Amino acid sequence: MGRYVARRLLLTIPVLIGASLLIFAMVYALPGDPVRALGGDRPLPEAVQAQIRAEFNLDDPLLIQYGKYVLGLVQGDFGTDFAGRPVLDTISSRLPVTATLTAVAIVFEIIIGIAAGVLAGLRRGSFFDNLVLVTTTLVVSIPVLVLGFVSQYALAVRLGLFPVAGITQGLYSYLLPGFILAATSLAYVARLTRTSLADSLRADYVRTARAKGLDRRTVVVRHTLRNSLIPVVTFIGADIGGLLGGAIITESVFNIPGLGRAVFDAISRQEGAVVVGIVTLLVFFFIFFNLVVDVLYAVLDPRIRYE
Numbered sequence: 351m352g353r354y355v356a357r358r359l360l361l362t363i364p365v366l367i368g369a370s371l372l373i374f375a376m377v378y379a380l381p382g383d384p385v386r387a388l389g390g391d392r393p394l395p396e397a398v399q400a401q402i403r404a405e406f407n408l409d410d411p412l413l414i415q416y417g418k419y420v421l422g423l424v425q426g427d428f429g430t431d432f433a434g435r436p437v438l439d440t441i442s443s444r445l446p447v448t449a450t451l452t453a454v455a456i457v458f459e460i461i462i463g464i465a466a467g468v469l470a471g472l473r474r475g476s477f478f479d480n481l482v483l484v485t486t487t488l489v490v491s492i493p494v495l496v497l498g499f500v501s502q503y504a505l506a507v508r509l510g511l512f513p514v515a516g517i518t519q520g521l522y523s524y525l526l527p528g529f530i531l532a533a534t535s536l537a538y539v540a541r542l543t544r545t546s547l548a549d550s551l552r553a554d555y556v557r558t559a560r561a562k563g564l565d566r567r568t569v570v571v572r573h574t575l576r577n578s579l580i581p582v583v584t585f586i587g588a589d590i591g592g593l594l595g596g597a598i599i600t601e602s603v604f605n606i607p608g609l610g611r612a613v614f615d616a617i618s619r620q621e622g623a624v625v626v627g628i629v630t631l632l633v634f635f636f637i638f639f640n641l642v643v644d645v646l647y648a649v650l651d652p653r654i655r656y657e
Contacts, residue, residue, distance in 0.1 A: 362637045367420075369633040370626050374416045377622040402432070406623070419623060429623030431616070437627040440612055445631075447517065448608035451601070452593050454521075454528030455535070459586060463536040467543025467582075472570070474548055482544065486537035494596060498530045498603040515605035527604040531596055535589045542585055546578040587643030591636025 402408070407415050422429055428437035470482040489497070505526060506514040512526040513519050550556060551574055559569045597610035605611070609628050616624035 359641070362634065365637060366630055366633060370420070370630045371416055373629045374419065374622055374626050375412060377617070377620060377625050378412050378415070380617075380620050406432075415622070419626065423627075428627040431621050431624050432619065437624050440624065441609070441628060441631060444607060444609045444612050447606060448594065448597050448601070448610060450521070451524050451528055451531060451597055451606060451608060452590065454524045455532035455593050456586070456590065458529050458532040459536045459539055459589070463532075463539030464543050464579075464582065466540040468547060468575070470540065471544040471547030471551070471578075474544075479544070482540055486540050489533050489537040494530065494534060494599055495603065497533055498527070498600060501526060501530055502603060517606055523606075527600050527606060530603075531593055531600040535586075535593065538589075539582060539585060543578065543582050546581050547574060550574040550578045584643055587639050590639040591632065594632045594635060 407418050410418070419429060428441070430436050431440065466482050470476075470479040473479050502514065506512045513523045517523040551570075553574075556569060556574055559573050560566075564573075594609075597608055598613050599610070600606070601608045601610035602614050609632070613625055613628050616628070
């Protein structure tokens with residue numbers, strides 16, 4: 351297991367380099383001149399524009415810009431934005447906000463998704479089972495952006511149950527955007543748990559357990575639920591990276607000052623250093639949580655071992 355973890359950690363290096371280069375190239379390819387856009391309707395003097403381009407290496411070819419950026423990263427310098435603020439300060443100030451939003455979304459995903467999936471799986475064909483199938487299909491078919499605006503208008507603006515935007519009410523402010531962020535994943539978790547549990551209940555070892563006289567609760571808790579949760583844990587672990595990426599939309603809709611909102615603003619200003627720094631960090635988190643999931647395999651199923 352130790353060799354496997356070390357090998358996976360080493361593989362993160364080329365993945366991070368490839369991801370950062372791809373994002374850097376995409377920002378580089380965006381149309382428009384970010385330096386000219388800084389002045390808005392009153393363009394900056396040519397001398398000032400030239401000074402900014404020289405400071406941020408904007409006149410260099412793509413690979414030269416990327417090479418200088420990576421060299422700075424190796425030295426612990428994530429660069430600065432056009433306002434002169436270090437990117438590392440932006441990350442450190444906004445990371446707790448995005449981490450809190452993602453944690454709220456994961457809690458919704460685990461509690462509601464698994465609970466709904468287990469109850470539906472145990473009562474296949476019932477009214478609750480059909481309700482879960484219809485609801486999850488409806489949620490998956492609606493884009494997160496639409497779901498966010500509709501819920502914001504209905505629950506926050508019209509009914510006043512949640513703050514319309516921002517995080518002025520502490521943890522309570524994260525409930526609605528956290529639920530919207532988790533909505534699609536929550537639906538997948540419910541359906542995956544339902545299907546996995548239903549398959550396990552038809553397995554031979556479950557029939558054997560019942561033939562030995564064990565009651566239904568013991569069979570479900572000790573013999574079925576544990577095996578059924580293996581694919582669910584895999585999905586949730588891999589989905590954490592998706593939630594961090596999805597925060598870009600959710601934070602923009604609810605005006606939450608997290609990493610997603612910072613990436614959205616940086617893309618509109620074509621600030622490659624900010625975008626690459628934050629996205630590279632998100633890629634690292636995605637790889638890390640996938641590694642955690644692989645380790646959890648061995649905990650949930652002793653038959654799985656990595657040599």
